[in-house]
Amino acid sequence: MxxxxxxxxxxxxxxxxxxxxxxxxxxxxxxxxxxxxxxxxxxxxxxxxxxxxxxxxxxxxxxxxxxxxxxxxxxxxxxxxxxxxxxxxxxxxxxxxxxxxxxxxxxxxxxxxxxxxxxxxxxxxxxxxxxxxxxxxxxxxxxxxxxxxxxxxxxxxxxxxxxxxxxxxxxxxxSREKPEILSAQLSTRLDNGDGLVEIELEFSAPVASATARCGDVVCTLVGAGGNRFLGALRLPCVERWFPHTHGSSRLYHISATIDGENALLGSVGFRDIAIDRGSDGLGFSLRVNGVDVFCRGAVWTPLDPLSLQNDPAALARTIGLAKEAGVNMLRVGATGVYETEEFYRACDAAGILVWQDFMFSNFDYPVADAGFVASVETEARQFLKRTSGSPSIAILCGGNEVYQQAAMMGVAEANWRSALFEDILPRISAELRPDAHYVVNSPSGGALPFHSDAGVAHYYGVGAYRRPLEDARRSNVRFASECLGFANVPEACALGNDFGAAPLSSPLWRPRIPRDQGAMQDFEGVRDHYVGLLYAVDPQRLKADEPERYLDLSRAAVAEVIEATIGEWRRPSSSCAGALLWFWKDLWASSGWGALDWSGAPKSPWWAMRRAFRPVQIVLSDEGVNGLHVHCLNESGAPFVGKIALRCYRGRATVIMNADREIEIGPRGSISLRDCDLWGAFFDTAYAYRFGPPSHEATIATLIDRDGVTIAEAWHFPIGRPAALFAPIISVDVFRDDKGYALRLETDRIAQSVKIEDANLTSDDNWFHLAPGASKIVRFHEPDVAPCGTVAALGAPAISYRAR
Incomplete structure (x- = not known):
């Protein structure tokens, strides 16, 4: 009851x-x-x-x-x-x-x-x-x-x-009269290819007999006093659980029979987690079942920060959007709450790793208080026991920015190291979740906790500290457990619903812009910096004179920065092994940090993540006088066979350089090529040598599979994005096939940051670039709903479409 x-x-x-x-x-x-x-x-x-x-x-x-x-x-x-x-x-x-x-x-x-x-x-x-x-x-x-x-x-x-x-x-x-399961602790480990499941059940009343089952494997549970029963299952030759980007996320369902009544105890998975520190001992790279995993995702926030409840449909939809975006890790941050069992089960099933903070943030906690420590130990033990069978939990972290906070305020290391994070929490974690890796604090590991070139970092060089995009490489980031925080503007329809026809003039707009206490600039100012940097405009003047264009450039700039930074970090020779964006979902109606707005609808960062996080991916890196390099990644367990197409465009639609290269990438493999490898001769693709005026405004690398399907694209603007703004004319064809309604888009010239606005539908891509001569199919999350909306690009008027 x-x-x-x-x-x-x-x-x-x-x-x-x-x-x-x-x-x-x-x-x-x-x-x-x-x-x-x-x-x-x-x-x-x-x-x-x-x-x-x-x-x-x-x-x-x-x-x-x-x-x-x-x-x-x-x-x-x-x-x-x-x-x-x-x-x-x-x-x-x-x-x-x-x-x-x-x-x-x-x-x-x-x-x-x-x-x-x-x-x-x-x-x-x-x-x-x-x-x-x-x-x-x-x-x-x-x-x-x-x-x-x-x-x-x-x-x-x-x-x-x-x-x-x-x-x-x-x-x-x-009731104490009839036995009910009060707790079910399932602990797993691997043993020579077999999966061992240790089971501990506690009942509300005495039980005569209890057995546990997984498939055909059955064990008898033995009474251990106090209405507790213990047992173990050995499952032969289990299939390993992988994050969905790298393999199958296999789960095994455990049930019990208690005095003749059947009950489902839960699901478990088997995987091995290790941390590779690299040859210099300063790295932080997750290995799952012996496979290197580039972890990418975001910091999770409560779905409803006011009630702290997870509506089942909203949870399923939000985790589904994370998986669709290629997210393979979510960090439950210390400024929130421990999540429900339903959340961890959803991550288990979706193949999404969880970085789990214990709920300690920023403060100097009173570890000399015996009562406080006893309460903390109970807290940690209860959480780890109720989530003990979850394979998604990979990282247990002592807390958030405790060491960073002290170090930034000039406190000596001897005074900010704490037994809470150095002894109490790691000891309990090792006892109850030896299959997960413990991190003392986020961030930590560098000469100072907030240095990004060792351990785990909260990297805001690109972002709050307004460094150039090149800083993502210069800072030698090893693993960004937070990064890329911006005041992300919701889509136009959501903005109108929440803030009215003139959102920038709404009395709610400014107070809800996220900011750090004591900082001179809020995160709208941070975003504006990159709007100016990427598009050579004055954001403040644009905000006053052309508010709609300002909002569109704001959405586009964030997407561009995210794709560029993640692409830099995913290069095969990059030092970085993970990037978790700050954060996944807004806490209320606002231009907040989230990739999703407060209602759970995608914003431009979500589509940027979806492109940047693809398991099979192509990336361009500007290596200066060493040319433009093309990197192809294959995180799947099967070989990739296809080709690279490299094109340089001048003016509206003139292709001045054109090359294809057949490639094969092995499982979990990558290849890197120089532009000259494809051209067969020197061409100043990156416009580094500058022997005369620039020859082109854009370079596009396309990864195409053996069936001719475009898997991924990467763009490079050698003289900046403004030079490639050409007021394109986009054609839109609405059609319906066995997968539902879709749009077929074509353009007569380069179209930057193409946006699709439909009040009733969510497209599977948005804020993308479109090359002339190409045809792009865009589908919707609601395939059976007739689309009706507009398509536009930066510098071009909107084109209306409607299903007939």
Whole structure:
């Protein structure tokens, strides 16, 4: 039974009600559980973004009625944060860690009132003693270092000002009379090609017999006292689990029979994770089952930062978009929350690796406090046990920017190294998840934690620090666990829905631009820098005079920077082995950091990632006087046979250089060629020697498979993108085949950053370049919905289309 219905909520001044009887003086309104006070206020119309209730300054009461007879267990999977639980007039639980689950044995005789008081965070933290060695500005107030709660809602310029308060994870009522599974821990390891699954089950009541099964393999579970049963399955010659970019993500389903009743325990996968440090010992390259994996993806954020709930359809859609974009790693960052089992199961099934932070960010945590350490140990153990069978979890990371924060504030290394990250968390991780790799902090590993040429980096050279695109190579990045953060503009339809016809003039626009506290420029200013750099315009003047063009160039610039940087890092000779963008999905309606907007719809970075992350890929790199180099990558387990086509275009559509080369790339292989290898002679493709005026404005490399299908393209603009803006005329043909509706696009000259706007559909490509003479097919996520919209390119008017 889950007492999730008929909950109600009241909000009062801090310490205004000490008991459930005192709370009767306040008005209660319906509330959803699991959920948060913010969610309940939004549901009831009691929340205003103009004047949000400071929930950290209020007490919040939840209550419901439960009924039953005899012995039961109340299970609270998550209470945010300083919670007192009352059964009728008796206090039965006190909790102070949002990330810890609790069980309470109770005896019922009819109906009872279950009440939960969430004490104001400000009141609970008053009087906490201990001087911090450093004080970060990102998370407020600084006393939160004593609290085990999420930073969500407490980071100005980062997230909606709505801190999570309430029973944010399910509340369950379980009878002691009939056995139910309270916990199922599945641990896996490989043994000479076989897969071993160690099983530990805990029941609510005594069990006479229990067996576990996977396919034809069965084992008897043995009682271990306290309604616990243990056993192990040996699965012969198991198929390894790979990230989807590199192979099959095979899962094995484990079930149990308990006193004659069948139950599904979960699914497991088998893989080996290793870290290759390189010949200099400074690298960080993930190897899965002995295969080098370039990890690419983004930092995950809660799907709904206000309720902290994952709608099943929204979760499936969002993970599906990640897989479609070629994402093979998501980082669950320390400024959020530990995710639900459903999230990790979705990543397991999709073949997406998870970099999992423990929820510690920026602060100097009180590790001398024995109570704090005990709570943290419980938190870590509970999380690792409930996700123990998940093959997607590859990296366990002590926390986010703790070491960086201290080092940037001039604190000596001896004072920022912490037993929390150096001893407690790695010890528990090694005990419960020896199959995952532990990273002490993100970032870490360099001479200073924030140096990018060793270990894992938060690389914002290209980005917040406004370095030229070439800095992505100069900085010698080894693994970017954060990178490429920009204020990413949503698509036009979403922008209109959220901000009206003139979004830049909306009173919501500026306050919701993401920013770092104390920085001189927000992330719109960062994006504007690259708009000016790439397109030789004055972004501020353009914003005032031509706002629509400004927004289009903003979308295009971010996509171009992402593709260029990821292409640089994926070169075979690159030092970089991973790039996780900051971040995956916006937290509210805004020009936020996300590749998806707050509703889950793609923005221009999503399409850029989809192109840049392809497992079979072609990349161009400008090597200066050494020419333009062509790199072809094949991450699949099968050989690739096809050809490279290299073209140089002058003016509107004149091909001045043209070469093809048949190629074969072995499994997990790559090849690199110089432009002269294809031309057969010298030609200044990169316009490095400058013997006279430039001969061409664009070079296009195309990777074509043996069936003549274009797999990937790469573009190079030797004298800059503005020189190749030619006001193209694009033709659009709407057709329907056995795969559904699609568009066939052609252009009479180079078309840069072609955009497709359709109010009802999402295209599988957008903000792409189109070469003259080529025909491009664009399909939709909704193949049976008739398309109706416009196609345009930079510098060209929109062309309308409609299915007939």
């Amino acid at each position: 889950r007492p999730d219905a008929n909950w109600s909520l009241a909000i009062c001044a801090r310490d205004a009600a000490a008991t459930p009887e005192d709370a009767n003086a306040f008005a209660f309104a319906p509330a959803r559980v699991p959920g948060t006070a913010t969610q309940a206020l939004i549901d009831s119309g009691g929340w205003s973004w103009d004047d949000p209730i400071p929930l950290d300054e209020r007490d919040v009461w939840y209550r419901t009625t439960i009924a039953g007879a005899g012995l039961h267990i109340l299970i609270f999977e998550g209470l945010a944060t300083f919670a007192e639980v009352w059964l009728d007039d008796t206090r039965i639980l006190v909790g102070d860690n949002m990330f810890v689950a609790h069980r309470v044995d109770i005896s019922l005789s009819g109906e009872h009132c279950l009440s939960i008081r969430f004490r104001a965070t400000s009141a609970a933290l008053e009087g906490r003693k201990g001087r911090a060695k450093w004080r970060p500005r990102m998370i407020q107030p600084s006393e939160l270092r004593f609290a085990r709660t999420s930073a969500m809602g407490r980071m100005p310029g980062f997230a909606p000002p709505a801190p999570p308060v309430g029973p944010w994870r399910p509340v369950q009522l379980v």
